[in-house]
Amino acid sequence: MATGKVDLYEDLSCSVCLDVFKDPVILECGHNFCRSCIDKAWKEKEIASCPECRTEWPVKKYTINRVLAKMLEKARVIQEDMKGEKPQQDQKRHCALEPQQCLEHKEPLKLFCQEDESLICVICMVSQKHAGHTFLPLLEAVSMFQNKLKEISSPLELKLKGTKVLENQQQQMISDFQNKSLRLEQHITSEFAKLHRLLQDKEQSLIEQLKKETAGSLGKMKDNLKDINVKHCIIQDQLTDIQLTLQLEDPVKLLREFRDHEKRCMQSLKEDVLPDVIRGNCDNSREMYNYFLHHDDWNAWKCNMRTVPSPLTLDPDTAHAKLILSKDLTSVRYDSVRQDLSDSPKRFDYYISVLGKEGFNSGRHYWEVEVKNKTEWDVGVTRQSSNRKGCFEMNAKHGYWIMMLRNGNKYIAEDSSSVDLNLTVKPQRIGVYLDYEGGEVSLSNADNMSHIYTFTDKFTERIYPYFCPCFNYEGNNAVPMKLVHLKL
Structure with a gap:
């Protein structure tokens, strides 16, 4: 295309054939090419890449750019209309050249007035209109504005890089989300199979x-x-x-x-x-x-849907000194008399708590805890390295994913922040479901299998069941907390 001519096709050319796009397609990097041009470029290549930015992809893939095709069609119509207006265009082009001279004095524009921010000639400089103004030679003014544009472009370039980083992050998140959705779909299919x-x-x-x-x-x-x-x-x-x-x-x-x-x-x-x-x-x-x-068959269903530890027991080495464990290590209650027990690093010394003896570092596991007739209790899981000494915030931030009952009717989930749980039915048994790889701990009302709350996190170490029967308030919370062993 000739220099100085206004051509609507100027930005609508393929960088491969240097001609106007034919059947335009767009690559994942955003560059456009003729469909035949990109097919030829990729014909003898094992790995697809963009001819312009050299970005590579494992799969040869492009999308028809219908928007660009429509623009080309409109440009073609406009171009044809403009051919009949060539005299008017020449007149406009002549007018565009006129500002190279001062319209008032017909002298070359060689100076730049900083106060008026306009180009002037030497006669304008001495005129009353520009009295007291400061001037710069044309090239010096150009250099000054070029530097200013460069200063403006620097943060824009940084912002462009930032948008590229965000774009890559969003693309990765989309890919990760799609992969996770696919894994969940496969998981659902497997479970229902x-x-x-x-x-x-x-x-x-x-x-x-x-x-x-x-x-x-x-x-x-x-x-x-x-x-x-x-x-x-x-x-x-x-x-x-x-x-x-x-x-x-x-x-x-x-x-x-x-x-x-x-x-x-x-x-x-x-x-x-x-x-x-x-x-x-x-x-x-x-x-x-x-x-x-059949109730027995329902239990078989439930157990096939969730892996049940058999048997799940309590770990006496972690129990607070004021907790009494049953001989079979399946129930725990509070006692006001402190027992003389060794101060093991694993033992709780402030919170009235105990862990399950069995820990899990893979798979899916389910157990149930009977909390019938209790007014306060805590149930959930914790990681192996979590703190067990002194007073601290017992929540998800510190490796404790637990649900609690307080004052007989207030249910709380201790996530990254406390979450009030509005339960219409008081659970007599709490079901705890751990999906290690899925990063989930779900709590449910085991009486009717209704969902209560789900914690989500990423587990990197062994996870243990957590229990707290809480204090005995003048006999109001004296009943023990029991592990329910499901019969298959």
Whole structure:
């Protein structure tokens, strides 16, 4: 394109063929090319890269730039319209050159007035209009403004770099989010596949059990039917004989046969008892096959959905000196008398707390804690290295992900800040679900499996169950806190 000409296609050219875009496409880096040009550029390359900025991608991918295509079409129409206005354009171009001279004195513009911030000629400089003003030579003024533009551009360049960093971070977050969503989708599919297998196995088991019981009952019923048929035939034969005897015309013969028939019939009525009808037991076993109403089967469901430690016990080496643990290490209660125990680094010395003996550094785990009739308690998890000495804020910031009850009706989740939990139903058992890789600790009402609160974090060390039965306020909180061992 000729220098000095106004051409609407000036910024709409492909950097490869140097011609106006044809079927424009845009790469992930933001640069545009003709579709055929980028196809040729990538044809013999194993790794795709931008011909302009050299950014590389593992996959050869571009998107049709429909917006640019529309702009090209509009530019083509405007360009055609402008061809008919060439005289007007020449006139404008002439006017654009005129300001190189002073319009008033027709002298070259060689000076810059700093007060008026305008270009002037030497005659203007001595005129009354610019009396007392300061002036700079044209090139010196240009240099000054160039320096100012450079000063302005420096922070813009820094800001541009900042936007590039943000762009990369956002792209990475989008990628991470998409990957996490995909992993969650795979996790959901995997979990429901387990449940489907559980249902299918249970269905087959129940059907096989039903078939077995049906076959046994049908066998007895069919055998009984055979006996009934035999009895029926015998009685039918006896009645036929009697009917034939009644038709005899010889009185002597009738009397002789009468005695035989009477004797056989009386013996048959006396000895042959008709069998009872046998009923199948499907109606009696209906409850057995009403699978979804079975509490034991619901427990099996629950346990298949969440891995249950078996058994989960308390660690006496971590228990506060005023806590009493049961012999089987499955329940804990507060006692006002301090026991004489060694001051182990693992033992709590301020908070009335105890940890589970089993810790977890992978996988998904679920356990339940009975808190029935208690007015205060704490339940949750903590990391292995968390502080257990003295008074400190026991929350997620310090490695404690716990839920607590206070004053009999106030439920709180100790996240990075305290969160009030508005529960309409008072839980008698608290379910704790730990997904180590997923970075989640979920608490639920184990009575109806309703969700209460979920903590999210990144776990990098072993995680232990945490329990606190709290103080005994004149007998109002004396009942122990118990671990519930689910029966599979």
